[in-house]
Amino acid sequence: MKNPVISRKLALLQSELSDRLERVEMDRGRRNGGLPADFSDQAVQRANDEVLDRLAESTRAELAQIRHALSRLERDEFGVCEVCGGTIEADRLHAVPYATACRHCVQVAQSA
Template sequence: MVNHEQLKALLLSRREELTDRLGKIKQGMTRKSSADWSEQAQERENDEVIDALGNEATIELNQINKALDRITEGEYGYCSVCGDEIADGRLMAMPYTDLCIRCAEARDQ
């Protein structure tokens, strides 16, 4: 079985990275708009992209926090639907997942 402490360190590092990214996004969203109309239009388009990136980071951050809670509670590495162990390869690829591959595929269909 994969070492949960290594994955916990990976999750904590990723959480810090995402928290920093969200802080930078917030700073960028509060900047003053340009006086030029064409520049304002471009800034609004950029803001939409930045907002979408912020939403994705927030979702991943929530998943990471839930995974860290599962580690603390001793439930990490087990599927939240069927209770089977989650394959090591899946945990390495998606350390915040709470679904085994079978349940994840069933959910996506």
């Protein structure tokens, strides 16, 4: 299912997430400035670092899913469930363009 519309959508999403990850890493690395002098402000900053770490982790995971979807698109496997080999529903792919399983297989996995 080679589809230039899906390919552009995934590429745009990949670009947006890459930009987000870069901003998060800049904030986390304090490249925009060091820790505040006030101890209570430092505590808040360190708590924010934990949030940034989780955000970076989830963004990296989503980027990996997008790269996988782009690879599947190139191999003409996009839209094919990796579990059962059936077709992934169009509305599911519209909502989650990097989905690798059909709705049925996702439901089965979630109930297990």
